[in-house]
Amino acid sequence: MTGTDDGSLRDQAYRTLRRRIIDVEYQPGQRLIERDLATELRVSRIPLREALRLLSAEGLVVIVPGKGTIVSPFTPRDVRDLLDVRRGIEPLAARLAAERVDALGLARLRECLDDAHAVEHDPKRLTKLNADFHGVLAEVCDNPLLLTITRPLDSRMRWLFALAVELDPVAQVADHERIHAAIAAGDPEEAARLALAHVEAGREQTMLLARSWIGGDVDPKEATHSRRRARADRVKAADTDTDTDQSTIE
16 A cells, blocks of 8 residues: 555545544543444554544543553533634634725635525524635635634534534534624624633633533543543453353363
C-alpha cells in the first residue's frame, strides 16, 4: 500500500469518526476500540491511528498511550472554556464583518439563514446550519488570522451545538437574523453586542446540560482499561471452567 493510499484511508476514517462524534453517535467518554473500528471502516491500524491523532488535535478524542482511546468526556469545564473563547471571538468576527464584509459575504450569510428557515422542523439539521452560520461569519470578516484561530474550534463548537440541541435552535436562528441585519447595516457596535448576547444567552442551560452528558467524571486511563480488564476476566473465567470440566472428566 502506498503512502497516498494510507493518506486517503486516514482521511476517510477521520471524516467518518469526526461525523459520528459530532452527531453524538458516540457518547462523550465512550471507549473506541481500534480493532473493531479498523474492521468496520476497512482500514489498517496505521491510518486509523493517524485519524485518531487528528481527532485528538481537535479535542474530540483522548488517547492514553499504551491503553487506548475514548471520545473526549467534554466536561462542564471544557464547555465553560469553549464558551469563554467564543465570547471573545464571536463579537470580534461580527464587528469585523460589519466593517469589512462585501456583497458576496452578505449573500453567503443570507443563504445560511434561508437554509435554516427551510428546516426549522428538523432540529438536528437546523443545528448543523446554525453552526455553518458561525463558520461562514469567520470566513467573511476578512481576517485570515482570525479564521486560522477559529478553524481548530469548529469541531468542538459543532459538537457542543449537537449535544445541546434542546436549547431551541429556532431561537438561535432569530439571533442570527439580528446579527446579520446589524452587519448588513454596517453597524459594528451593534453586531458585536448582539453576537455577545447570543453566546451568553444559552450559557447557563448549556452548563447544566453538560453535567448530564457523561453522568460524572471520566478517568481516561480507567475508561481505556475497562474493556481490556473485562476481557481478561472473561478469559480467566473460561480457563477456570475448562479446568473444572477436566477435573470432572478425570
